[in-house]
Amino acid sequence: METTKVNAAFLCNYEVMQILQQLKDSTQKKHKREGSLATVTYETVHYLQDTECKKQNAQSIQKFLEAMKKFKLTKTEKLMMVNTPPRTELEIQLIVQESEERLSEDEVRKVIELVNEFLPPSEVS
Amino acid sequence: MFVLAEMKDVIRITPENFHQSLTESITTLLNRKLANKVVLNVGLCIALFDIIDIGHSYIFPGDGSSHTEVKFRYIVFRPVVEEILIGKIKNCSREGVHVTLGFFDDILIPVNALQHPSRFDETDQAWVWEYPKEDGEKHDLFMDSGESIRFRITSEAFEESLPTGPPGTECTTQTVAPYKIVGGINEPGLGLLTWWEAPEQDDGDENEEQENDE
Known part of the structure; x- marks a missing residue:
């Protein structure tokens, strides 16, 4: 076996969740699932269910990324924002490297606004 | 991730599997x-994403099986x-805090990467962040197992593991992550x-209420 590209693309938690859920549904109908695949899909879905991706949908993520284009953020920074949406300035500081230099206070506020608009927090909390 | x-x-x-479709x-x-499974320098494999290309299938003399070259993409953690x-915190030990994601367990937050100053509580087997209060006193913040924890990944390490014996036999190979x-x-x-939630939650809730009112 050979790995041609270690990192061909990034996936956000939502995408992984969708794929695994489909896999779960389709294999359950047909025949018994393979042991290790069943274990890892179950555990991963279990983990992802507790994250915010449960409430997300493809359109809102797309719109969010569209809106984020005007800020000069890297791909991984935006990915992290989708996976763990920042609700406070502190969380943005963690996600964005040297955020003080790269984002002004207004921009930070704008980012939080956009996060709350497109990736709203779950109602439960 | x-x-x-x-x-x-x-x-x-x-x-015996020829009755199934190739894909x-x-x-x-x-x-x-x-x-x-963990693939060296790739990561923990989760599930097949898609098959990009299926090459020709070959049969070799003396073997009835077909051999097919396949290019595919795999979801990897x-x-x-x-x-x-x-x-989530799995447990605490003298080495530091062990964290689990459910499907992946080998995450360690070493002592020198904990909040400063922290101490290890022997009776509770938990790390405690001695948060200094303004009046000079300390406020103990316990890190109990099962709690959700946010952390930054500082480094990763792959270890080539030795092959294990056939299933059923007792092979004394040390298991390294x-x-x-x-x-x-x-x-x-x-x-x-x-x-970090408590003080910020109040702000957040107020803002939300205001937005809702508008």
């Missing part, structure tokens, strides 16, 4: 081979260094989610 890895492999399909057999075999993840992640919580905002 998840990526797609492009891989290439020759799949051997035994004659079906390939999917089953690839998932059987890779799911829940491989967080980027510096990424922020949320996990093939893929280890080292994290850190020594920055403001990192650590248990509850540490």
Whole structure:
């Protein structure tokens, strides 16, 4: 076996969740699932269910990324924002490297606004 | 934290599986081979994403099986260094705090990457962040197992593991974790989610209410 590209693309938690859920549904109908695949899909879905991706949908993520284009953020920074949406300035500081230099206070506020608009927090909390 | 890895492999399909479609057999075999396994310098494999290309199938003399070269993409857990993840505390030990994501356990936050100053509580077997209060006193923040924790990935390490004996036999090979992640919580905002929630939650709720009113 050979790995041609270690990192061909990034996936956000939502995408992984969708794929695994489909896999779960389709294999359950047909025949018994393979042991290790069943274990890892179950555990991963279990983990992802507790994250915010449960409430997300493809359109809102797309719109969010569209809106984020005007800020000069890297791909991984935006990915992290989708996976763990920042609700406070502190969380943005963690996600964005040297955020003080790269984002002004207004921009930070704008980012939080956009996060709350497109990736709203779950109602439960 | 998840990526797609492009891989290439020759799949051997035994004659008893010839009644299945080729893609079906390939999917089953690839998932059987890779799911829940760590590939060196790639990461923890989760599930098959798609098959990019199926080459010609060959049959070799003396073997009824078909051999097919397949190019495929696999979902792999491989967080980027510096990424922020949320996990749960598995347990605490003198080495530091062990964190689990449910499907991946080998995450350690070493002592020097905990919030400063921290001490290890022997009776509770938990790390405690001695948060200094303004009046000079300390406020003990316990890190109990099961709590959600936000941490930054500081480094990762792959270990080549030795082959294990056939199933059923007792083979005394030491089990080393093939893929280890080292994290850190020594920055403001990192650590248990509850540490940072309380004062901010009030603000957040107020803002939300205002927005709702509008």
